[in-house]
Amino acid sequence: MSITVYSCRADEAAFLKKFAQQYQVELKETEQPLTAQNAAFAQASSTVSIITTPVTRGVLDALYQAGVRYISTRTIGYDHIDTAYAEYLGIHVGNVSYSPNSVADYTLMLILMATRRMKSILRHAQVQNFSLQGMQGRELSNLTVGVVGTGRIGRTVITRLTGFGCRILAHDLFESAAVKAFASYVDLDTLLRESDIVTLHMPATDENYHMIGKENLAKMKPNAVLVNTGRGSLVDTAALIDALEGEKLGGAALDVIENESGLYYKDLQDKPLANRDLALLKAMPNVLVTPHTAFYTDQAVSDMVENSIKSCLAFEKGENNPWQVI
Structure with missing residues (x-):
């Protein structure tokens, strides 16, 4: 199974490598934020992991065309995603929890x-x-x-x-x-x-x-x-x-x-x-x-990466997914 990961930051790199090995999953990584133009990068994956990128109707349409059916945001908040339109398309959405x-x-x-x-x-x-x-x-x-x-x-x-x-x-x-x-x-x-x-x-x-x-x-x-x-x-x-x-x-x-x-x-x-x-x-x-940095610790970043991967895996396997919101 592969998960496409957008907006990969340098501070996440070690955790992405660690948890990819731990959960035996292939990660397709890019530093670029998700856009309608690069949604096709996720074509081999049914699940994607993003950060705080606005996910608009245009982006959702492009993801759907690429075969994506689950979006995991590596954040607690998910108001940057048009969840109503995602639900209309049949794309599910999940967030994460962290320390x-x-x-x-x-x-x-x-x-x-x-x-x-x-x-x-x-x-x-x-x-x-x-x-x-x-x-x-x-x-x-x-x-x-x-x-x-x-x-x-x-x-x-x-x-x-x-x-x-x-x-x-x-x-x-x-x-x-x-x-x-x-x-x-x-x-x-x-x-x-x-x-x-x-x-x-x-x-x-x-x-x-x-x-x-x-x-x-x-x-x-x-x-x-x-x-x-x-x-x-x-x-x-x-x-x-x-x-x-x-x-x-x-x-x-x-x-x-x-x-x-x-x-x-x-x-x-x-x-x-x-x-x-x-x-x-x-x-x-x-x-x-301060610039929205209250969450920003080593443990929180580790949790965000790990739980996003676990959420995508749970969706793919049809297992109980505590982070899925729609």
């Missing part, structure tokens, strides 16, 4: 950096301003942290938070018994009103689109910090900028942002930044922005 520690640890780092004003401290230190003015932070043990979304990553964040002695609130449509040992489930309004830090760990769905918008931002404390390591579409960026500029919110730490596609994972030094909202947020002293 929740990667994003959970990064989330804790952002929370600590935001509450200790680390962006300002580092900026001042670079110009040898070692004064304490404006550098006073807050201690987590005195704060309430609201975790929105208690799936694998949200639960791991909550477990990490228990070591800091803070009060933890949680919100999810599906409550977890394990979470209840450490946090109190509340409705979203209560969480927003009472939390000093709100951290988002929800998937990108139509229902969750702009769940943090003007109305919900107004419910938050004026010195609260919003942390987003989930999906950019969870937050109405324009409303967030208005709240920050109007000093109705204490700050934000964002690893994801709306319209990041085409920017993140590219070297854009000395080029105009084609996202004004991102440029504004980067300039604010109380906003931390």
Whole structure:
């Protein structure tokens, strides 16, 4: 059996070789992202593995013509794939899971950096301003942290938070018994009103689109910090900028942002930044922005490659496939 792998990165090479041997599968690899023009490269495979490439109707038509019947994205999110049209064509889609520690640890780092004003401290230190003015932070043990979304990553964040002695609130449509040992489930309004830090760990769905918008931002404390390591579409960026500029919110730490596609994972030094909202947020002293790197650890990359291969194999063999979404 062969699997065609698009967008092969250098950091994935050793893992691709390792798991190809372990699962005795042939991998047809290319560094090129999947497009309608190179979909024929997958002609000998019924399954393909991709990363975050937009998979539009045109790409799906080309894949179908090439005989592909299963797309595995080496990411948790799969909103870059037109799943409705894929289902119409009879092409199935799967995502992957990876170590929740990667994003959970990064989330804790952002929370600590935001509450200790680390962006300002580092900026001042670079110009040898070692004064304490404006550098006073807050201690987590005195704060309430609201975790929105208690799936694998949200639960791991909550477990990490228990070591800091803070009060933890949680919100999810599906409550977890394990979470209840450490946090109190509340409705979203209560969480927003009472939390000093709100951290988002929800998937990108139509229902969750702009769940943090003007109305919900107004419910938050004026010195609260919003942390987003989930999906950019969870937050109405324009409303967030208005709240920050109007000093109705204490700050934000964002690893994801709306319209990041085409920017993140590219070297854009000395080029105009084609996202004004991102440029504004980067300039604010109380906003931390990182380029969707919370997931990026050696273990997570290994998991992404391995689980994508396992997902393609399960589909091909007609076995139970925990990653198949359609």
